[in-house]
Amino acid sequence: MIRKTVANVEEALEGAKDGMTFMLGGFGLCGIPENAIAHLVKIGVKDLTCISNNAGVDDFGLGLLLHKRQIKKMISSYVGENDEFERQMLSGELEVELTPQGTLAEKCRAAQAGFPAFYTPAGYGTEVAEGKETREFNGKMYVLEEAFKADFSFVKAWKGDEAGNLIFKGTARNFNPAMCGAAGITVAEVEELVPAGDLDPNQIHVPGIFVQRIFQGKNYEKRIEQLTVHKSN
Amino acid sequence: MLDKNGIAKRIAKEVKDGYYVNLGIGIPTLVANFVRDDISVEFQSENGVLGMGPFPFEGEEDADIINAGKQTITTLPGASFFDSVTSFGMIRGQHVDLTILGAMEVAENGDIANWKIPGKMVKGMGGAMDLVASAENIIVAMMHTNRAGESKLLKKCTLPLTGVGCVKKIVTNLAVLDVTPEGFKLLEKAPGVSVDEIVKATEGNLIVEGDIPEMDI
Numbered sequence: 061m062i063r064k065t066v067a068n069v070e071e072a073l074e075g076a077k078d079g080m081t082f083m084l085g086g087f088g089l090c091g092i093p094e095n096a097i098a099h100l101v102k103i104g105v106k107d108l109t110c111i112s113n114n115a116g117v118d119d120f121g122l123g124l125l126l127h128k129r130q131i132k133k134m135i136s137s138y139v140g141e142n143d144e145f146e147r148q149m150l151s152g153e154l155e156v157e158l159t160p161q162g163t164l165a166e167k168c169r170a171a172q173a174g175f176p177a178f179y180t181p182a183g184y185g186t187e188v189a190e191g192k193e194t195r196e197f198n199g200k201m202y203v204l205e206e207a208f209k210a211d212f213s214f215v216k217a218w219k220g221d222e223a224g225n226l227i228f229k230g231t232a233r234n235f236n237p238a239m240c241g242a243a244g245i246t247v248a249e250v251e252e253l254v255p256a257g258d259l260d261p262n263q264i265h266v267p268g269i270f271v272q273r274i275f276q277g278k279n280y281e282k283r284i285e286q287l288t289v290h291k292s293n
Numbered sequence: 294m295l296d297k298n299g300i301a302k303r304i305a306k307e308v309k310d311g312y313y314v315n316l317g318i319g320i321p322t323l324v325a326n327f328v329r330d331d332i333s334v335e336f337q338s339e340n341g342v343l344g345m346g347p348f349p350f351e352g353e354e355d356a357d358i359i360n361a362g363k364q365t366i367t368t369l370p371g372a373s374f375f376d377s378v379t380s381f382g383m384i385r386g387q388h389v390d391l392t393i394l395g396a397m398e399v400a401e402n403g404d405i406a407n408w409k410i411p412g413k414m415v416k417g418m419g420g421a422m423d424l425v426a427s428a429e430n431i432i433v434a435m436m437h438t439n440r441a442g443e444s445k446l447l448k449k450c451t452l453p454l455t456g457v458g459c460v461k462k463i464v465t466n467l468a469v470l471d472v473t474p475e476g477f478k479l480l481e482k483a484p485g486v487s488v489d490e491i492v493k494a495t496e497g498n499l500i501v502e503g504d505i506p507e508m509d510i
Contacts, residue, residue, distance in 0.1 A: 087340040087341070087359075087361075087363075087377070088340075088359065088363040089356075089363075090340070090356065090357060090359050090363070091357070113377070136417060137417050137418060137419050137420065138416060138417035138418070138419040139415075139416060139417050140416035140417070141363075146415075149415065156415075158415075158417045158418060160418055160420065160421075160422035160423050161339060161377070161381065161418070161419050161420035161422075161423060162339075162377075162380075162381030162384060162385055162420060162422075162423030163422075163423065164377075165376075165377035165378045165380075165381055166378060166381065168378075169378045180385065180423075180426075181385065181426035181427055182385070182422045182423040182426045182427070183422045183426065184426060184456075184457065185404075185454060185456065185457035185458075186422065186453065186454045186455060186456065186457070187453050187454075188418075188422060218357075228374075228376075229357045230342075230355060230357035230358040230374055231338075231340050231341045231342050231357065231358055231359050231360075231374060232356075232357040233341055233374055233375065233376050234340055234341050234376060234377050235376070235377045236376070237376040237378070238376060238377060238378045265376075282356035282357070283356065284354065284356045284359075284365055285359070285363035286359075286362060286363045286364040286365070287354060287364075287365055288348045288354075288364040288365050288366070289348055289349055289350060289351040289352075289353075289354055289365065290347065290348050290349070290350050290351065291350075291351055292350040292351050292352065
């Protein structure tokens, strides 16, 4: 067994520097690496390029980094629900690259799986395809999209073991698996870290080979963005 | 004239037994409320769930189980969770049978614009570009005109496009229309709406042939 555990978030984020490109898992506030984000705010690294489907809300998730002006560029598919983000984008302080959601996911996976680029139909004929190579396959047009390049991936899982194997829960899985192994160093934080051998190998979602550092996360808030419920009788 | 629920109710009739369906945010979400309960349908949400159920009861919500609108949801028996790559594999690989989404503008050639108003609203396309570029079967749910009364069914979209030549069917508060090589073909009119009103509210080429039946909803 190759041990991937680190003692804490400080050790997990060692080497994170100004100007780097980070991938961050999560969809909305669901499945985001809360501990890593909090520590990035604390150490104050800046001029960051962040690849994440969304940009958090004003006072949580990536919104915390935006507030401290630590992000230079965001690569996302949807950035609503964040007033500070909108203000920084419209004033030109923040560079934003909007990417179709499926393309964003695949650009992570391509980096993970060793593909330099791939063709997708998404965005053909729109401003997303401007300046990109296009090609026809079987009578349909496709756009060439390149794999992401990133220094760190920060992901969050439900359970993980000392070997870096990960299991996710519900829709908190989202972009996290594709970001594992898609950057120089993948840092996984988990709600429950267990000894090697405690997780059933049949149930692993991400094998530990894609994870370099894993740590036991703490104080998860797991905020709900849109609470929608039926009143019980 | 139909309200939002009326549009959703009419679209629900297009949902067939055995369909996997992706519902967009807004009116499309309401469609789930009107699908017949004697057919088997599974709803996909692109953030990673197939077999979406209704909202949870108060106190039973789980922050780890949401839909693409970031709303708390439940799952039904037979449901599955998966990652974003797999989710868009379902969409891009045309395993999802029907996509229902909203639009700001649709053109007579099937172009759709629904993600950006330059200088005003820049929230991003989310999964809409992947959905419209891939789906064989796309129904647009929208109001026929904007708040200023101007047609949203145009000769050519004025807003940045989400996809080209992809819309097949449109259900509005006034009508059901197919997108054909010759333009919008009027299929049904909403209760209490005249063909003349639909003609006036449609800027793009509108084909009206024979008697237009009223929607049965």
